[in-house]
Amino acid sequence: MIELSHVSKQFGDDTAVEDITLRVAKGKFCALVGTSGCGKSTTLRMINRLIEHSSGDIILDGQAIEQYDPVKLRRRIGYVIQSTGLFPHWNVARNIGLVPRLLKWPATEITARVEELMGVLGLPVGEFAHKYPHQLSGGQAQRVGVARALAADPDILLMDEPFGALDPITREKLQDELAKLQARLHKTIVFVTHDMDEALKLADHLVVMRDGRIVQQGTPLALLQRPADPFVESLLGGLERGLKQAALTRVKDHMTSLGPTLPAQSRIPADFSLRQALSMMLRDHCDRLTVVDQGDVPIGELSLRRIVKEAQLDKVSQRDA
Amino acid sequence: MSLIDALPSPSFKRRPWHPNVVLLCLSGAMLAAAWLLSFVSVAPNRIVSGTAFGMVDAISWPGAALVSLLFIAMAALSSVPTSRHYRAMLGIIILILLLMPFGLMVAGHWLVDPSLPQARLGIGAAYWTVLFVLLLCLVELRLRLGLSRWWPTLLLAGVGIAWWGCAALWLDRLALVQEFQAREGQFYQAVGQHIALVGTAVGVSVVLGMLLAMLMRRYQRLQKIAFTLLNFLQTIPSLALFGLLLAPLAWLAANVPPLAALGVSGIGNAPALIALIAYSLLPMVRNTYIALEEVSAETLQAAKAMGMRTGQRFWQVRFPLALPVLLEGVRITAVQAIGLTAVAALIGAGGLGTFIFQGLGQAAMDMVLLGALPILILALIVDAGLGALADALRPGGQE
The missing domain is CATH 3.90.1280.20 (CBS domain Like)
Structure with missing residues (x-):
């Protein structure tokens, strides 16, 4: 479970995130939605301490994150980013096996885990294990990115616009697969996106942000039925709102x-x-x-x-x- | 529409002509050089400047015809550039390179008076021009055919060995060979000294350069000071730097006995190495610094997010990704040092520069060549070898 209460982040005089209170229950899928620069990625990165928050509390499984060793904390949180962030000098298998290797798993277990994950994400081992990131398509690279995040079987998954750079068809396909994966694995996921349809499709809990603040949060259906203000309503698609609700x-x-x-x-x-x-x-x-x-x-x-x-x-x- | 437009126009439709202009021009240049410049020169002894002879005098009409034919064939092939023709041109170039020593043998047989034991054959301007242009052709062909840097290197190594064989067995009339035979032991020693000086200077500056680059990444203020200082060092003429080091090092050797015991003195290896390292540091530090800084911030951020520690991020991600650019730095440094070491001969550090300066002093150009040619070859080998290594280390084999 992830709990943020009254969390703020200042960069010098600029306030990137202000007074965020948010609770993601275990096994739930929470989407942070907003226009670019609204502080959603900053919020995400504060959870694995890539960015240290300025004030407030971030609590992970009942313990404040300052009490974790940041390195150990990150190893138990899966992280997926937009441009995949794969290591260009390592092949697919080595990229996926990174965190287990950092955790000093035995080699045979790492190999088994890598092959298992490649199977789960639809990457045939024989074809892909020895390919390098620059030989992959955008969709394949993103699958590797997801596999790498899942490698050490973390309870928590942070995803920062993972499908943002993909073409619409690939994006939709990966969204469907992520939904299926989540139905099976029940990870606690925090997912950042600017694509409201993606958020509506995947999330249990939707958080709309603007200018570093939370404007509204709730289930997708609740937001669709009662948007708090015109901003949320326009983000939800204005007149299309009725149809989006029907789609859920x-x-x-x-x-x-x-x-x-x-x-x-x-x-x-x-x-x-x-x-x-x-x-x-x-x-x-x-x-x-x-x-x-x-x-x-x-x-x-x-x-x-x-x-x-x-x-x-x-x-x-x-x-x- | 006027009536003129409606009339059938006489058709001059021809296939568009897209020759490889570079190779066409180079082939033409070689043909011109072979006919117009001096082919060989013959001198009765070491000091007297020789008489120049043209191609027809040197290798007679059949020889001249064969040479012209080969260059014309190259020009013809380059006017219709296909990958097959490029390969054929590569073959012709190798053939020309292999024929070159035989041209000298024939010329030596015709032109050198066997009754004069001191008489010698000098290589003429046409030879050097053709050799240089052939190398340019090789570069162009390598790029067109997409060959790795290893190929021309291996090729040239093969040709070099063939030449060496010819020179050792049949070309004792060649001035260069005579100069070599006169000081064979000295030559090998000089090559050894040269390589040792370059190796030490580059080795030390690689280590120092990496340390300095890493310090500069940590302390931003150091960066400006260090780059200013290194840039300044680079602007001092090498000869002046050797001279400037003379006095302080001589003083140190006289007043600090342990240093003198280590071989430090105003002339010799110590000032040579210090100057070489000073010059090598700038390209080394600059490339190392840029290489390390250039690594994508996103990749490093991902490494951090995966839970890699600072050391792991450096050695497993930043360093391997920087390695190809870093090796480029080593390559530039080494090639530069090979050239600079020639000057070090002036302050008694030995090396191949010795022959250059002795030759200049005695007005014996062939002795200058005896020093300059191996330096050139050494530089080419190091350049190609390190370049190919950097290519091979690109992430995932290529990028």
């Missing part, structure tokens, strides 16, 4: 049981999002969909009215809470 909601959570009327022609799998359901209605010119399970067996139905109303209901319940 599953069909199965809002379907009704099959009614007495004839089932609708169009069918949608239960784990699709409401956004996809809306799109299907627009495409097929209908206001009702049949919800099916993985075996294509109808299990419920979803109407346009229901989607619109559900959104309303969420809003009401939020306000009451």
